[in-house]
Amino acid sequence: xxxxxxxxxxxxxxxxxxxxxNINFSIERGECLALLGPNGSGKTTLSKxxxxxxxxxxxxxxxxxxxxxxxxxxxxxxQVGYLFQNPNRQLFCSTVEEEVSFAxxxxxxxxxxxxxxxxxxxxxxxLDHLRGKFPFTLSQxxxxxxxxxxxxxxxxxxxxxxxxxxxxxxxxxxxxLYYLQxxxxxxxxxxxxxHDQKFAEEISSKKMELKDQSFSEGxxxx
Amino acid sequence: MLKELDxxxxxxxxxxxxxxxxxFNHPFYLLPLLLFxxxxxxxxxxxxxQLILRMRRLIMILLGLxxxxxxxxxxxxxxxxxxxxxxxxxxGLLQGLSLVLRLFIILGCGLxxxxxxxxxxxxxxxAWALPYELAYMVSLGIRFxxxxxxxxxDVFTALxxxxxxxxxxxxxxxLRIYRSLFFPLVTMAILRSKQIALSMEARAxxxxxxxxxxxxxxxxxxxxxxxxxxxxxxxxxxFLYFRGLI
Numbered sequence: 001x002x003x004x005x006x007x008x009x010x011x012x013x014x015x016x017x018x019x020x021x022n023i024n025f026s027i028e029r030g031e032c033l034a035l036l037g038p039n040g041s042g043k044t045t046l047s048k049x050x051x052x053x054x055x056x057x058x059x060x061x062x063x064x065x066x067x068x069x070x071x072x073x074x075x076x077x078x079q080v081g082y083l084f085q086n087p088n089r090q091l092f093c094s095t096v097e098e099e100v101s102f103a104x105x106x107x108x109x110x111x112x113x114x115x116x117x118x119x120x121x122x123x124x125x126x127l128d129h130l131r132g133k134f135p136f137t138l139s140q141x142x143x144x145x146x147x148x149x150x151x152x153x154x155x156x157x158x159x160x161x162x163x164x165x166x167x168x169x170x171x172x173x174x175x176x177l178y179y180l181q182x183x184x185x186x187x188x189x190x191x192x193x194x195h196d197q198k199f200a201e202e203i204s205s206k207k208m209e210l211k212d213q214s215f216s217e218g219x220x221x222x
Numbered sequence: 223m224l225k226e227l228d229x230x231x232x233x234x235x236x237x238x239x240x241x242x243x244x245x246f247n248h249p250f251y252l253l254p255l256l257l258f259x260x261x262x263x264x265x266x267x268x269x270x271x272q273l274i275l276r277m278r279r280l281i282m283i284l285l286g287l288x289x290x291x292x293x294x295x296x297x298x299x300x301x302x303x304x305x306x307x308x309x310x311x312x313x314g315l316l317q318g319l320s321l322v323l324r325l326f327i328i329l330g331c332g333l334x335x336x337x338x339x340x341x342x343x344x345x346x347x348x349a350w351a352l353p354y355e356l357a358y359m360v361s362l363g364i365r366f367x368x369x370x371x372x373x374x375x376d377v378f379t380a381l382x383x384x385x386x387x388x389x390x391x392x393x394x395x396x397l398r399i400y401r402s403l404f405f406p407l408v409t410m411a412i413l414r415s416k417q418i419a420l421s422m423e424a425r426a427x428x429x430x431x432x433x434x435x436x437x438x439x440x441x442x443x444x445x446x447x448x449x450x451x452x453x454x455x456x457x458x459x460x461f462l463y464f465r466g467l468i
Contacts (some may be wrong), residue, residue: 077385
């Protein structure tokens with residue numbers, strides 16, 4: 001069970017050398033795995049493979065025992081919440097409230113339940129006072145939190161967060177840390193992609209470094 | 223290699239090919255013109271296969287266009303008839319085919335133009351006395367397109383990852399979804415253009431009336447030859463076509 005990658009090999013074009021070679025790891029619920037590595041080492045590529053945007057040349061990804069190959073992106077989204085490196089690219093509604101409630105509309109959630117959930121998420125991420133605002137007028141940190149709240153509406157058991165600390169000041173960084181700890185307490189699994197070693201140490205129970213196409217694994221602070 | 227040609231020569235060559243594609247109105251002329259464009263592409267370091275792959279996603283739209291043309295274009299040679307009603311004519315089918323071939327040729331011209339780096343393209347346009355600001359805007363616009371495509375892809379993915387299964391959705395709902403994609407893309411494009419304008423001004427864009435370039439462009443013999451051959455061939459073909467000599 002959990003989010004599991006087995007023997008992943010990947011390259012963008014056939015003529016190119018492998019960008020990822022023999023990648024194996026797994027994340028369980030309530031666990032945070034930090035994926036570290038220098039720029040261009042393939043961290044974001046790996047995250048895109050994990051949510052089915054890119055297809056691996058070899059190997060398989062399973063979420064709670066289900067092979068990703070057999071799931072549509074919409075079904076994967078219910079299992080894995082993905083926070084893009086640039087949150088602007090995943091915001092597409094005209095208000096903050098609409099953004100958070102978007103996924104619920106397609107699940108045909110009853111309006112009362114939906115409203116309750118939206119209120120909870122807006123409160124959880126400190127966005128309550130911004131509910132009527134246009135998402136693109138928010139600060140970087142607020143947009144980051146909004147994107148996270150939007151993907152949380154589906155209540156996926158796992159999250160992949162691609163460089164969530166980029167552009168955040170010390171206060172916002174601390175807040176993000178707090179929200180992630182709350183997610184872990186709710187028994188959700190997190191794959192944290194970052195080059196912020198300090199942040200990774202503060203939140204993750206396991207660390208892995210992507211180097212020369214594969215992993216060097218080390219157990220961090222639990 | 224024709225790739226090294228001055229961008230102005232490429233503009234002339236592409237312009238002639240596109241003009242011929244617009245003037246010619248029959249697959250009999252358009253097909254050889256497309257074949258000629260495809261033969262030219264490798265010399266500009268472009269793969270003809272790239273053109274076909276780009277058009278792959280549009281194949282249904284192109285087929286639809288062809289069918290619409292063949293149904294609505296008036297003609298005397300019926301192909302499919304239901305009772306007294308003519309559903310498709312040979313003239314209509316040829317017209318539809320011409321449209322598709324024309325699109326392929328124009329896209330091929332786009333590939334030829336894109337074989338020059340945008341900076342050189344700007345220089346070429348400036349050398350033709352186009353105001354620098356305007357030339358730069360053109361090049362910036364061209365550079366924006368792949369970025370827009372990438373952003374559209376990301377937004378589309380984000381949308382699906384939020385539980386929207388487009389394949390299982392009725393088309394009216396799908397249209398509503400596509401409309402919602404349009405919104406963030408335009409917003410992002412506007413925001414980015416604002417940022418670019420600011421950063422350009424911060425780097426002294428338009429601070430001085432004249433501008434110099436690190437690498438200067440100079441027309442050489444192959445450039446003159448390309449321009450003269452393209453123009454004379456283009457003019458001759460159009461003349462012969464309208465005189466009914468070919």
